[in-house]
Amino acid sequence: MTSKTIPSDFVTRFLFDDLDIRGAFVRLNDVWRKMQSGRDYADVVRDLLGEMTAVTVLIGCNLKQPSRLGFQLKGHGPVQLLVIDCTEELKIRGMAQAVEGVQERASEEGVKVGAQTLFGDGHLSLVLQNESATEPYQSIVPIVGESIAEIFEYYLAQSEQLSARLWLFANGDSAAGLFIQKLPNADEKDADGWARVEYLASTIKAHEMHTLSPEKLLSRLFPEETLRLYPPRPVEYECPENRDKVVSMLRSLGREEVETAIREQEVLIVRDDICNHEYTFDASDLDELFPAEAPPTLH
Numbered sequence: 001m002t003s004k005t006i007p008s009d010f011v012t013r014f015l016f017d018d019l020d021i022r023g024a025f026v027r028l029n030d031v032w033r034k035m036q037s038g039r040d041y042a043d044v045v046r047d048l049l050g051e052m053t054a055v056t057v058l059i060g061c062n063l064k065q066p067s068r069l070g071f072q073l074k075g076h077g078p079v080q081l082l083v084i085d086c087t088e089e090l091k092i093r094g095m096a097q098a099v100e101g102v103q104e105r106a107s108e109e110g111v112k113v114g115a116q117t118l119f120g121d122g123h124l125s126l127v128l129q130n131e132s133a134t135e136p137y138q139s140i141v142p143i144v145g146e147s148i149a150e151i152f153e154y155y156l157a158q159s160e161q162l163s164a165r166l167w168l169f170a171n172g173d174s175a176a177g178l179f180i181q182k183l184p185n186a187d188e189k190d191a192d193g194w195a196r197v198e199y200l201a202s203t204i205k206a207h208e209m210h211t212l213s214p215e216k217l218l219s220r221l222f223p224e225e226t227l228r229l230y231p232p233r234p235v236e237y238e239c240p241e242n243r244d245k246v247v248s249m250l251r252s253l254g255r256e257e258v259e260t261a262i263r264e265q266e267v268l269i270v271r272d273d274i275c276n277h278e279y280t281f282d283a284s285d286l287d288e289l290f291p292a293e294a295p296p297t298l299h
């Protein structure tokens with residue numbers, strides 16, 4: 001693999017052959033900028049959302065069949081909600097909600113506060129919708145940790161019963177993440193392997209994650225280890241407009257309710273928050289919305 005084959009937005013998995021430790025590296029550029037476009041997030045909210053986007057892709061790259069993985073961080077603090085969806089094809093979307101003035105509340109006496117303070121009392125939830133399953137799989141854990149990385153490390157420890165570490169970095173231009181996980185036979189292969197890899201990974205720097213190719217990054221971090229690096233997979237931002245879905249929703253409400261809303265407001269506005277789209281309807285749209293209920297034409 002050469003740098004010419006690496007997409008702008010990608011995730012690549014790797015394996016320590018001699019240690020029974022696996023990992024993945026993600027970097028998002030254009031995709032991350034598209035997700036923020038038109039949102040006007042405060043810096044602290046933007047960076048938290050970027051880190052959660054990176055870790056969702058790191059976990060989502062293991063999906064094997066048609067499915068959608070959704071993570072939601074919800075709390076009662078200044079940052080109220082982070083939502084990220086990822087499909088098995090690594091098509092992602094996401095959004096954040098926070099109170100006004102969140103940037104000023106992100107530090108106390110000039111010291112940056114942690115995620116526990118920003119989210120307050122809350123939880124991290126996962127919903128995995130698999131096309132072959134009749135019901136989605138759901139999992140909820142409390143928010144434990146002072147960073148997105150620590151919150152997800154706790155989640156992985158609870159859900160998979162395997163030690164895992166995450167290093168996440170995000171700014172306005174890029175979001176990146178490194179993930180390593182200790183597999184069941186790691187200690188049998190090398191009793192010191194996990195501690196060694198964990199320490200070496202902790203030396204990573206933000207600018208390296210944003211600029212180096214996976215080969216150069218992993219070679220710098222683990223120069224003495226035998227690594228199997230898998231081909232990178234492209235990541236896409238997918239959040240197209242879907243007026244038909246909104247029309248179906250309005251039809252389910254019935255003509256009378258929709259007509260009343262339009263009459264009271266003149267224009268009915270429906271927002272798709274996760275995709276940042278806005279749909280407007282007025283009286284001239286009623287016959288399109290409810291064609292079977294259109295008033296008869298007089299002759």
